[in-house]
Amino acid sequence: MSRKQIQPRLNEFERIARYFAPLAGKGARGLTDDVALIPGPARTEYVLKTDSIVENIHFFADDPPAQIAQKLLRVNLSDLAAKGARPIGYLLAIALPITRDEAWLEGFSQGLAEDQKRFGITLLGGDSDRTDGPVTLTVTAIGKVKAGTAPRRSGAHAGDRIYVSGTLGDAALGLLLLKQDRHVSPSPPHLGGEGHAWRGLTSRHAAFLVDRYRLPQPRLELGRKLIGLASAAMDISDGLVADLGHICEASKVGAVIEAARLPLSAAARTALRADPNLLETILAGGDDYEILFTAPASAARRLARLPVTEIGRIEKGKGVRVSDAEGKPVPLSKAGYTHF
Numbered sequence: 031m032s033r034k035q036i037q038p039r040l041n042e043f044e045r046i047a048r049y050f051a052p053l054a055g056k057g058a059r060g061l062t063d064d065v066a067l068i069p070g071p072a073r074t075e076y077v078l079k080t081d082s083i084v085e086n087i088h089f090f091a092d093d094p095p096a097q098i099a100q101k102l103l104r105v106n107l108s109d110l111a112a113k114g115a116r117p118i119g120y121l122l123a124i125a126l127p128i129t130r131d132e133a134w135l136e137g138f139s140q141g142l143a144e145d146q147k148r149f150g151i152t153l154l155g156g157d158s159d160r161t162d163g164p165v166t167l168t169v170t171a172i173g174k175v176k177a178g179t180a181p182r183r184s185g186a187h188a189g190d191r192i193y194v195s196g197t198l199g200d201a202a203l204g205l206l207l208l209k210q211d212r213h214v215s216p217s218p219p220h221l222g223g224e225g226h227a228w229r230g231l232t233s234r235h236a237a238f239l240v241d242r243y244r245l246p247q248p249r250l251e252l253g254r255k256l257i258g259l260a261s262a263a264m265d266i267s268d269g270l271v272a273d274l275g276h277i278c279e280a281s282k283v284g285a286v287i288e289a290a291r292l293p294l295s296a297a298a299r300t301a302l303r304a305d306p307n308l309l310e311t312i313l314a315g316g317d318d319y320e321i322l323f324t325a326p327a328s329a330a331r332r333l334a335r336l337p338v339t340e341i342g343r344i345e346k347g348k349g350v351r352v353s354d355a356e357g358k359p360v361p362l363s364k365a366g367y368t369h370f
């Protein structure tokens with residue numbers, strides 16, 4: 031055909047598949063997993079992950095710099111956790127506008143220092159740039175795992191059960207609260223009229239939700255215990271439905287989530303009671319940084335001793351469905367966060 035085709039805009043994953051996947055080497059897992067693996071000494075593998083956070087997208091300009099630093103590190107450590115890796119160290123690349131002074135850097139480095147101690151890692155190198163744009167921060171985290179044991183996104187089978195660690199939706203709800211406080215438009219239409227909170231939500235609940243947005247908790251200890259039990263695993267960063275969708279696509283299976291089984295904090299339960307529409311935020315909002323994994327029924331007894339909740343089943347077919355307590359389908363309008 032001679033007529034010029036108008037190309038639809040590629041989404042984030044189509045771009046990666048077209049432009050970068052052909053460049054990927056051994057250990058990259060085709061750029062369809064959360065980490066890369068390269069052989070290390072004594073039957074180990076190094077586990078590599080890089081993730082950036084950008085001002086006004088992943089954090090607010092006036093967030094405490096120590097917390098920005100810790101979020102930056104932890105979003106990376108969360109990927110290592112889902113693969114059962116032990117973190118070793120990290121590289122740090124920062125692009126800062128001139129407005130970021132030494133007081134900001136002092137707080138930022140203090141946050142890193144605290145988390146280095148908390149997670150037993152050290153800084154290995156990095157890069158520093160000046161920018162006229164927003165603050166852009168990148169960490170490359172390096173960990174180690176016994177060779178061949180890190181679970182993939184692609185290992186789920188029909189009949190496997192689906193599990194998550196911790197509680198879901200807290201961070202997405204915390205972000206809604208922050209946006210409402212700041213009158214960032216468009217403000218979420220379903221927030222109650224009275225003050226900043228949903229009916230019944232206490233200020234302690236609100237502080238808890240905001241903290242869950244600002245400070246992810248990488249589930250490193252749990253991740254190591256899942257080795258040998260999980261058939262597929264990843265961390266939830268773009269929302270449960272989208273990330274489970276990635277596991278399904280990589281594993282060539284479908285999934286059904288039972289909404290009534292979702293593990294919710296007291297704060298999230300209160301918010302959901304005040305506004306049932308928030309179920310969609312909980313299912314599809316991002317920033318949970320919990321481990322999402324699948325496991326065969328034979329692992330159920332051992333998993334019962336771990337802080338995880340079964341939320342559904344892997345089935346033949348494709349795509350992710352959500353069903354309510356009566357088994358009726360829950361409609362979903364947004365599938366999760368993508369960058370393009």
Ligand code: ADP
Pocket residue numbers: 046050060061062063064065081109267268
């Ligand atoms: P996560 O949610 O864990 O950060 P993503 O879904 O963002 O992971 O990324 C999916 C895969 O695409 C990963 O393997 C990642 O390494 C790869 N990827 C993303 N962007 C790029 C890029 N610009 N160049 C090479 N690989 C990329």
Ligand code: MG
Pocket residue numbers: 064109264265266267
């Ligand atoms: Mg990830």
